Amino acid sequence: MSEIKKVVLAYSGGLDTSVILKWIKKTYNCEVITFTADLGQEEELDGLEEKALKTGASKVYIEDLREEFVRDFVFPMFRAKAIYEGRYLLGTSIARPLIAKRLVEIAKKEGAQAIAHGATGKGNDQVRFELTVMALAPEIKTIAPWREWNLNSRKALITFAKENGIPIPVSKEKPYSCDRNLLHISFEGGELEDPWQEAGEGTYLLTVPPEKAPDSPEIITLGFEKGNPISLNGENLSPATLLKRLNILGGKHGVGRIDMVENRFVGIKSRGVYETPGGTIIYIAHQDLEGICLDRELLHLRDSLIPRYAEMVYNGFWYSPEREALQEFMDKAQERVTGEVRLKLYKGGVYPLGRRSPFSLYQSDLATFEEDEVYNHKDAAGFIRLQGLRFLGAKKNA
Incomplete structure (x- = not known):
């Protein structure tokens, strides 16, 4: 703890990260800088800087990263046609490497020794944040309060907030x-x-x-x-x-x-x-x-790699060498x-x-059910016989 003099915290202004801000200051006796990324969450950012400073932040970063998020993270992922377990389009997963990247960049700029996040010990986000930090700046430490403190319930967080003068939203908390x-x-x-x-x-x-x-x-x-x-x-x-x-x-x-x-x-x-x-x-x-x-073979090869690529995104390996190498292939396929x-x-x-498309491979004269001069139907007979040769051997040995 004595080595940590300055921390950059991923901050939303909600109960959890407000408590975390104060808890880090008290536990580590260090300076805390907050960072909030606007990724299009439509949450009210007015008053966030004032609240962070009042809760104990020494400096506040609030950045509009919407264009970078879509251009450099969402679109590359979509070029790979990534989808997790056949249904999830990875909306949360793909945001984390960008947030963590900026945490690292700000930490370097400010001379901080650590970053901090509000992810719990049960979820995926802790992995995504911390693997990104390890990939980009392994010298920077990570503070994960949910794995360290004893504030293991909402009631405990509220009590801590009241004891430390942290404003608590008066609106009824949604159950989600x-x-x-x-x-x-x-x-x-x-x-x-x-x-x-x-x-x-x-x-x-x-x-x-x-x-x-x-x-x-x-x-x-x-x-x-x-x-x-x-x-x-x-x-x-x-x-x-x-x-x-x-x-x-x-x-x-x-x-x-x-x-x-x-x-x-x-x-x-x-x-x-x-x-x-x-x-x-x-x-x-x-x-x-x-x-x-x-092309058919390119499409099928690419599709066979989608589950692996999607797992890399979901599990937090955005900055891994295998994801970056696979991205090169995905982008080549999209030319x-x-x-x-x-x-x-x-x-x-x-x-x-x-x-x-100006690069369409579709040929209407080949696909047509009408008369054509480019396809000889008799050719299919030899093609089918060659495809079935292995069945003849298997039948003979049965």
Whole structure:
């Protein structure tokens, strides 16, 4: 402890991180600098600096990282078509390496010996934060209060806050643990801890229920360049602006709701409700465009690597050499994934209606059911015989 004179804390201004701020100052007798990243969580940032300083912070960083988040983290992940356990689009997972990167950069700038986070000892975030720090600056220590203190309940946190003059929100606490950014919002806790019980209305914020979505579909066109979405209905937009627009459209039509039980890295099964409206639209459109742009063997090889890539993101290995090397392959595969996809949004669904690309591999004269002059149907007989040769040997030896 005596070696730690200055700490940079990932700070939200909520009860947990406010208590952590004061607890670190008292326990380590050191200076605490707070860092808050605006990733599009739409939480009120007004008054956050004042609250942090009043709680004991010596300096406050509040940074708008929305464009960097979407451009350098979300889009590379989407170029890899990453999805965890077939359903989760990794909204929380992909935000952590950026937050941790900035914690490290600020710590170096300020001469801090440690960073601190509010992740519990049960979850994935502790791993994501700390692996990032180890990869980028192994000399910097990490303080994880939930693994050190004896404040193991909300009641204990409130008592500590009252004893130390930390303001406590007067509004009724929601029963959920939430994480929000431009890609998604997640809900855990409350009735969700019973996997048989239906999620309550409070677990959905970004999307309307599909049955209450408009009765008329909405048609949109999404443009891509080298695997990245770049335009909506012909209008070029920045990464963050595009994702925000798609969130509004998807939310209006009830797109992007997922209720699932997943496997945490630490070995615990956890139920979560996720809303990813804009991300779901991008994912489906991108997949559809790849159908005409990617060679069959390249597509199949890439798809075989998706589970491994997604695990790297989910488990916190964003800055690992294997993820970075695999990203090179994923990006190489996306060089010709350029074009447009026309989509219908309707009652919770995203339905591709058409796709076109200057690099399309689709050949109508080969695919047609009408008469053509480029394909000899008789050739298929020899092809099938060659494919079945191994069956003949197996049958003979049976």
